[in-house]
Amino acid sequence: MILSRRSMLGGMLAVGPASALDPRFTYHIAPVLVADGIWMIAGADEPILPGNGGAIANIAIVATPAGTVLVDCGPSLRYARALKAVAEGLTGKPVVRVFITHLHPDHGMGITAFDPAIVAALPGTISEMARDGRGFSDAMYRILGDWMRGTDLALPAISIASDHEAFGGRSLRLLALSGHSAADLALLDERTGLLIGGDLLFHHRAPSTPTADLAQWRKSLTALESLPHKGALPGHGPFDPSGTEAVAQTRDWIDWLETTLIDAVRSGLDMVEAGEIAIPERFSAMAAARYELQRSVSHLYPALENRLLPRVDKQAD
Amino acid sequence: MKRRILVALLPLLASGAVVARAPYPQDPLHSPMWTAHAAAIFGDDPVRFDPRITLKYPAIAENQRSFPVVLDARGVAGVRRMVIFADLNPIPVAIDYRPSDSAAYIATRIKLDQRTPVRGAVQLADGQWLVSGGWIDAAGGGCSAPPLSRVRGDWAEHLGELRGEAWATGEAGTSRLRLMVRHPMDTGLVGNIPTYNIETVTITSATGAVLGELEMSAANSEDPALTVMPHAAPGETLTIAARDTNGRIYPASVVVPGMRAP
Numbered sequence: 001m002i003l004s005r006r007s008m009l010g011g012m013l014a015v016g017p018a019s020a021l022d023p024r025f026t027y028h029i030a031p032v033l034v035a036d037g038i039w040m041i042a043g044a045d046e047p048i049l050p051g052n053g054g055a056i057a058n059i060a061i062v063a064t065p066a067g068t069v070l071v072d073c074g075p076s077l078r079y080a081r082a083l084k085a086v087a088e089g090l091t092g093k094p095v096v097r098v099f100i101t102h103l104h105p106d107h108g109m110g111i112t113a114f115d116p117a118i119v120a121a122l123p124g125t126i127s128e129m130a131r132d133g134r135g136f137s138d139a140m141y142r143i144l145g146d147w148m149r150g151t152d153l154a155l156p157a158i159s160i161a162s163d164h165e166a167f168g169g170r171s172l173r174l175l176a177l178s179g180h181s182a183a184d185l186a187l188l189d190e191r192t193g194l195l196i197g198g199d200l201l202f203h204h205r206a207p208s209t210p211t212a213d214l215a216q217w218r219k220s221l222t223a224l225e226s227l228p229h230k231g232a233l234p235g236h237g238p239f240d241p242s243g244t245e246a247v248a249q250t251r252d253w254i255d256w257l258e259t260t261l262i263d264a265v266r267s268g269l270d271m272v273e274a275g276e277i278a279i280p281e282r283f284s285a286m287a288a289a290r291y292e293l294q295r296s297v298s299h300l301y302p303a304l305e306n307r308l309l310p311r312v313d314k315q316a317d
Numbered sequence: 318m319k320r321r322i323l324v325a326l327l328p329l330l331a332s333g334a335v336v337a338r339a340p341y342p343q344d345p346l347h348s349p350m351w352t353a354h355a356a357a358i359f360g361d362d363p364v365r366f367d368p369r370i371t372l373k374y375p376a377i378a379e380n381q382r383s384f385p386v387v388l389d390a391r392g393v394a395g396v397r398r399m400v401i402f403a404d405l406n407p408i409p410v411a412i413d414y415r416p417s418d419s420a421a422y423i424a425t426r427i428k429l430d431q432r433t434p435v436r437g438a439v440q441l442a443d444g445q446w447l448v449s450g451g452w453i454d455a456a457g458g459g460c461s462a463p464p465l466s467r468v469r470g471d472w473a474e475h476l477g478e479l480r481g482e483a484w485a486t487g488e489a490g491t492s493r494l495r496l497m498v499r500h501p502m503d504t505g506l507v508g509n510i511p512t513y514n515i516e517t518v519t520i521t522s523a524t525g526a527v528l529g530e531l532e533m534s535a536a537n538s539e540d541p542a543l544t545v546m547p548h549a550a551p552g553e554t555l556t557i558a559a560r561d562t563n564g565r566i567y568p569a570s571v572v573v574p575g576m577r578a579p
């Protein structure tokens with residue numbers, strides 16, 4: 001448990017004089033050491049809500065000889081500023097790189113706190129952020145209000161084209177995958193073998209599917225399984241020291257989800273009924289299971305019906 | 318008597334000159350529009366809130382353009398009409414269904430323009446209306462955002478394609494029919510795109526008897542998807558005709574599958 005006085009101080013320095021007076025919009029950033037020189041900040045296992053300021057995604061801080069590396073940076077300018085101060089307080093080095101794992105706003109809207117020249121993402125992520133950023137921004141402001149103050153749209157300036165990046169001797173493998181979205185970045189710290197999975201990995205928390213391609217997601221999980229690694233830092237849910245549990249849980253859920261929704265379409269259920277299907281006992285410890293099932297029905301059901309139900313129209317005689 | 322609700326409601330509300338002709342029960346949802354909608358839809362008929370009819374929907378409105386609702390009144394006998402409406406939508410009434418020879422069950426997907434009560438109302442043979450529903454938290458933009466196919470520009474390629482299937486249910490003589498029609502369902506509230514939607518769907522038996530008649534507005538989502546439960550035995554053919562506001566008819570037929578050979 002690392003919540004040093006330095007990080008506390010950093011967190012306090014991060015907020016501006018006006019907002020420092022308003023404790024309602026202060027993020028509590030508590031990094032926990034998960035491997036040599038790598039900390040995880042756990043997001044709330046909740047939907048994006050005013051009560052959590054949108055801080056629901058896990059964030060990684062990696063200390064390197066060349067400076068501090070962040071993987072994802074949270075939902076807002078306020079969050080990312082506080083994160084930057086905490087991270088730099090922890091490592092004693094400035095942030096030199098921010099990796100954004102994928103387009104979703106709980107992971108990347110905070111990049112507005114950084115010089116875009118140090119922010120890197122997969123090319124597919126950058127084009128998706130350019131396409132959907134305005135819509136995400138509107139939605140986040142609507143839900144979170146003042147938490148989002150000052151959060152402008154920004155795009156990463158570095159389009160990742162290499163399969164690794166070295167930071168003064170600490171090298172990170174960069175894995176260009178997809179399935180949770182059209183472009184999902186996972187990172188492997190070669191020194192410790194720690195895998196940072198982004199939202200390809202959910203742990204004790206039901207996966208969310210607003211932009212998912214389940215077949216691609218499965219392929220990406222297979223790639224992560226066959227990649228030698230130690231612990232896994234998932235996009236949502238607690239750290240997985242085994243490195244295999246989060247992968248297995250994510251696969252189990254998306255397999256169950258797809259099979260279940262296909263069965264539901266084939267047996268004639270409508271979307272309300274499909275959202276009320278019993279969730280198997282083995283997922284009972286998974287946070288947000290019913291919530292994500294109902295969201296997934298909304299995301300996936302119309303296309304499944306379009307694929308599985310036959311054409312019945314005929315020419316008028 | 319065709320299209321009485323869908324057409325009648327708008328001018329009435331726009332004029333603001335709504336006078337309740339019957340003392341309606343107090344609205345448990347405290348909607349600002351309750352009395353106005355009650356006057357337009359129920360008129361002088363008796364109305365009460367009744368737990369035997371259920372309006373089911375998901376806990377969250379993940380997609381305001383397409384929010385699934387089910388109105389299930391199979392718990393009461395003698396249902397003549399089933400209406401689904403959202404108090405604060407610019408087009409309040411989505412569905413007005415007559416399950417002439419069908420179980421009292423209808424599922425659809427509707428647009429939500431803002432946080433609103435969504436209600437199901439069923440009228441019984443004696444004229445009284447039973448109502449239920451709840452508040453839905455919607456972020457906004459369902460009715461005033463263009464449909465996805467308009468954004469993609471491919472709506473004309475698939476216009477009027479119907480997909481569907483029927484299933485024999487556990488109850489003897491009752492089938493379940495799922496039906497999807499590709500249609501933009503334009504509300505007339507976006508840009509210069511005029512209202513353009515499926516307005517009726519009729520389901521008839523092989524002998525031509527009407528099993529169910531449905532009127533629907535552009536408050537239903539793009540590519541409407543319906544579930545109804547016509548009284549039809551395994552092996553029977555259900556004939557479907559959807560008509561849109563341009564008068565175009567989209568015909569289809571679905572066979573209720575027979576029992577599998579042992």
Ligand SMILES: [Zn+2]
Nearest residue numbers: 102104180199
């Ligand atoms: Zn995500």
